[in-house]
Amino acid sequence: MGIINDNFMLYNDTGRYLYNTYAKNLPIIDYHCHLDPNMIATNIKFKNAYELFLASDHYKWRQMRSNGIDERFITGDGGDYEKWQAFAETMPLLIGNPLYHWTALELKRYFDIDEPLTEDSAASIWDKCGNMLQSDTFSSRHLIERSNVEVICTTDDPFDSLEPHKKIIEDGFSSKVLPTFRPDKAFDIQNPDFNSYIEKTGAKTYNELVSRLCERIEYFHENGCRLSDHSMSFVPFATGNAADIFEKKMNGKELSVKEAEVYKTDIMNRCAEAYAKHGWAMQLHIGALRNNNTRMFNSIGADSGFDSINDMCIAEKLAKLLDNLENYGALPKTIIYTLNPKDNYVIGAMIGNFQSAPVPGKLQFGSGWWFNDNRDGMTSQLTSLANLGILGRFVGMLTDSRSFVSYTRHEYFRRILCNLIGEWVEKGEYPRDEKALKNITEGICYYNAKKYFNF
Secondary structure (H helix, E strand, O other), X not given: OOOOOOOOOOOOHHHHHHHHHHHOOOOEEEOOOOOOXXXXXXXXXXXXXXXXXXXXXXXXXXXXXXOOOXXXXXXXXXXXXXXXXXXHHHHHHOOOOHHHHHHHHHHHHHHOOOOOOOOOOHHHHHHHHHHHHOOHHHOHHHHHHHOOEEEEXXXXXXXXXXXXXXXXXXXXXXXXEEOOEOOHHHHOOOOOOHHHHHHHHOOOOHHHHHHHHHXXXXXXXXXXXXXXXXXXXXXXXXXXXXXXXXXXXXXXXXOOHXXXXXXXXXHHHHHHHHHHHHOOEEEEEEOEEOOOOHHHHHHHOOOOOOOEEOOOOOHHHHHHHHHHHHHOOOOOEEEEEEOOHHHHHHHHHHHHHOOOOOOOOOEEEOOOOHHHOOHHXXXXXXXXXXXXXXXXXXXXXXOOOOOOOOXXXXXXXXXXXXXXXXXHHHOOOOOOOHHHHHHHHHHHHHHHHHXXXXX
């Protein structure tokens, strides 16, 4: 038998009660993910278990490499079943890894399979999943509906057409699928592809680029967007003439680190002002050290499982960045995520400096992200926020995933949350107040995000 049962990850009576009474059946607001909106617009079907579980999941690829699997059977030209078999061989070794739990949840919730995935069970599970995937009830849209997802926010370049989002609305799909404005390519002036990207935008000067981005913010807003997202290895803050630096870069000249930081700071300020004007939430994902393996990056590209945690100091420049926006009345609702758990208390304390009416929890400490997307990481984020702020205003979990069966991660989070709250109650650290516990649990799992983003 498998490990998924009613009490999975719930180790106290209060936690079990809170999960089953309040958290379990709430809708999901997935306000940050990397699902391909075109796959939803076309209501794609998956031909086999590899396509559904493995084809776009770099979390799983990373562990397969750690198990000595040849790249041919991960992202290469190996057959789909061969890749599935290689992952099945890896699974029994993943004791303590959230991938073991996530995969077990995915198999149970979508295919009613309790049997652990192993080298011996790989073929039978492959066949059962394959047979079920032939049904229309396993298309991308049906998987979303079965997962009780109310809102999905994809991650989109400012100059994407958003045609898939429009089609989804025209089709009357029951779940909202909304774009998120992610201008990383316009921000990353040190990227070798920066000049070619800017040329595609039609901007000739820095002011034209800013104007184009603001026009696209308007366009995204008209199409339902209510969030932006910025990925940054470090927090930029420096002052100077961004227009001159932009011109220098477009003329093919090398920039200093300081010049790049000036540019990134200024364009962040310009965009944040527009976000605030539209009532958006700005997401800052801080601390990824990307593409560390040059040979593999050159071979198979980015987002393939070769990123890790950066360990730069962030506190001083983050404070200056937020303070500058606050002083100009341009600080939007902001969610700050850290990839390095050493910064949990930095962010937990920082958000308290810039809270203001009328938005409860205007600044948020984002959920355990990427390498923190596990029991220890989630618990550390939750307890850091509780120690330093108001956990009851937290906007909760997201998938940050490219997989249509990753919605079980919300269940995983909800179980961990309810167990933690239950532990505090049973230790006598919080009263057994039914109304308060209901409000906190339901708020974090669903209602806080619904109110905060105002989709």
